[in-house]
Amino acid sequence: MIKKKQKYYVVWFGNPAGIFHSWKECQQAIKSVAGAQYMSFESLQAAKTAYNKSYHDYKGKGGSKKKTLTAAEKSAYGVPNLYSIAVDAACSGNPGIMEYRGVDTQTQKQLFHQGPFYQGTNNVGEFLALVHGLAYLKMQKSDRIIYSDSRTAMGWVKKKKCNTKLKKTKKNDPIFELITRAELWLKNNSYSSVMVKWETKAWGEIPADFGRK
Numbered sequence: 001m002i003k004k005k006q007k008y009y010v011v012w013f014g015n016p017a018g019i020f021h022s023w024k025e026c027q028q029a030i031k032s033v034a035g036a037q038y039m040s041f042e043s044l045q046a047a048k049t050a051y052n053k054s055y056h057d058y059k060g061k062g063g064s065k066k067k068t069l070t071a072a073e074k075s076a077y078g079v080p081n082l083y084s085i086a087v088d089a090a091c092s093g094n095p096g097i098m099e100y101r102g103v104d105t106q107t108q109k110q111l112f113h114q115g116p117f118y119q120g121t122n123n124v125g126e127f128l129a130l131v132h133g134l135a136y137l138k139m140q141k142s143d144r145i146i147y148s149d150s151r152t153a154m155g156w157v158k159k160k161k162c163n164t165k166l167k168k169t170k171k172n173d174p175i176f177e178l179i180t181r182a183e184l185w186l187k188n189n190s191y192s193s194v195m196v197k198w199e200t201k202a203w204g205e206i207p208a209d210f211g212r213k
Contacts, residue, residue, distance in 0.1 A: 089125025
């Protein structure tokens, strides 16, 4: 009898989002979730890499990473604006140990860092990093832009709501305290900083990346 090859399932938008080791687990995560975003991968490493990117980078590619961009395609994206800061998060597991930070895009000098926190998710970390970055720029009275490689987090910030399905526990209570503070800050503060998507496929990993892929 031929043993069935192990597959790994990435759920970018589900209840909860994450990486699952069986189709049954994946089904539970996407059940009754309108517009669920998910895909299977042949290796755990490929799944981890995909989870830290966007569903739209893989949609229609059957779990395969998009082809390398040509010089002309890269040129169409232009170059990053170095008069900026960049934010990113890292999470080992889902949920797992999460942390986030912000750096100067040009010098890569770390401007702020929070964590590690227990039982967090990457999306929550990306959201908190963005809000922290916006608050930092406002406090500094800076007109720099802010880069994030997470469309999900940018969408949550625009809606002033962390739309996570993460369940609250005693271990991750500090994360939920930060979420509450971040949401309140967004509701009670205006900001002029512009959020811009970091184009990973053209520019490589965002400068704030933790280098754990």
